[in-house]
Amino acid sequence: MSLVRCHIAVSLDGFAAGPDQSEEHPLGRGGERLHEWMFTSRTWHAQHGRDEGERDASDEVVEAVQNGIGAYVMGRNMFGWGRGAWDESWRGWWGDDPPFHTPVFVLTHHEREPVPMRGGTTFFFVTDGIEAALSKARYVAGDKDVTVAGGASTVRQFLAAGLLDELYLHIVPVLLGAGERLLEDVGEPSLEQIEVVPAPGVTHVKYRVLR
Amino acid sequence: MSLVRCHIAVSLDGFAAGPDQSEEHPLGRGGERLHEWMFTSRTWHAQHGRDEGERDASDEVVEAVQNGIGAYVMGRNMFGWGRGAWDESWRGWWGDDPPFHTPVFVLTHHEREPVPMRGGTTFFFVTDGIEAALSKARYVAGDKDVTVAGGASTVRQFLAAGLLDELYLHIVPVLLGAGERLLEDVGEPSLEQIEVVPAPGVTHVKYRVLR
Structure with a gap:
């Protein structure tokens, strides 16, 4: 049975993005600090075609969360900063070669033709809600898993609708003070803690969402 | 150099107590779920004079946080539910034998004579603020550490004033939805993650507070 998974970085005070998100600062003020632990990892550099970085416990987590994924669902704000009708030049x-390598279903209120990219990623645009997007993602994923990629508001919708099986949090020792919770x-989902991976500058904790 | 330490349980959504705290439910609705991981530990039962419970990773954490403590500081709401002038019968x-075994400095706006208990605990009542309470606690602790015992509002005051050296969170897979953050x-304290202890039903993470 394939799972619906999510992994996302969160500040110790519970924010997945900082305040004052903008085109220039899509993660909000201080939001990039949530991802610093990743930028040192070998796996992350390898994905960007570079032979550098240190192999640590976070590498295994980054590999694990990418393993066995057949499709992604993401919110429009994660795909791009634009609002309203599409600027078709935004991809x-x-x-050119996004790190998904599978179909990616983008939630939006505005129709758009699919956008095929190099390396197996195709962006599909879904205008009829999270359940429809998940249904399509499940179909193309087959017996592989589906990842809800973000952002925070999309993850919240999936949790609230009871559509998530696993939530893997990267808990970062940063206080943002404000932003997107x-x-x-x-x-009131019930969570069961099923894995804890201590790593430099971050604690990875995987929860099963019980139905 | 002795440290000012705090350890406290927190829900995954950031609450140290549930909503609707009352005399009957001092931890608020659902707040007792933050402490369930402790009630199975051998150390906790031993402190309450019982030979039961399972020894697991949480036992070592419970022992470690109690080790080397020379004094405690706590808010009035942690000491008791009462407000206003003291009901002297409340101890x-x-x-009779509280689990502190050291002086405990209770923050209050209302003066009261010290209350000696069995087993080495004496409650002292401090009316001139957190810095005065900490100064007294440090004095009696000597080269041992001082623990800020809680509740959440007292911990927040110590953090905001830059008076805490270590924050040890017991991160519990529970969503309370509301309560005391x-x-x-x-x-904007800077935190450095210095220890992670995975345990059944809880993740213990110790942070150093950088000045």
Whole structure:
């Protein structure tokens, strides 16, 4: 049975992005500090075609969360900063060869033709809600898993709707003080802690979401 | 150099107590779920004179946080539910032999004579603020450490004032949805993750507070 998984970095005070998100600072003020632990990892550099970085416990986590994924779902704000009707020249933040290598279903209110990229990533645009997007993602993923890629608001919607099986948090020793909370208005899901991976500058904790 | 330490349980959504705290439910609705991991530990039962419970990774954490402590500071709401002038018959939640075994400095706006208990615990009442309480606690602790015992509002005050050296969080896989937030309005302390202890139903993470 394939799973619906999510992994996301969160500040110790519960924010998945800092305040004042903008086109220039899509993660908000201080938000990039949530991802610093990743930028030292060998796996992350390898994905960007570089032979550098240190192999540490976070590498195994980065590999594990990418392993066995057949499709992604993401919110429009994760795909790009634009609002309203599409600027068709925008093809995501990730360059010609995005790190997904599978279909990616982007939640939006505005229709758009699929955008095929190099390396197996195709962006599909879904205008009829999270359940429809998940249904398509599950179909193309087959017996592989589906990842809800973010951002925070999309993750909250999936949690609140009871559509998530696993939540893997990268808990970062940073206090942002304000921004976008990850675990607010998500109903009352029961969580079971199933894995803890201590790593430099971050604690990775995987939770099973019980139905 | 003795340290000012704090260890406290927190829900995954950042609350140290649930909503609707009352005399009957001092931890608020659902707040007792933050402490369930402790109630199975051998160390906790031993402190309450019982030979039961399982020895697991949490036992070592419970022992470590109690080790080398020369004094405690706590907020009035942790000492008791009462407000305003003292009801002198109230001597804390912990019975005749409280688990502190050192002086405990209780922050209050209302003067009261010290209350000696069995087993080495004496409650002192401090009316001139957290710095005065800490100064007294440091004095009696000598080269041992001082623990800021709670509740959340007292911990926040110590963090905001830059008076804490170590924050040891017991991160519990529970979403309370509302209640008293631990890490709100605490200024912008820098935290360094220095220890992670995975345990059944809880992740213990110790942070150094950098000045």
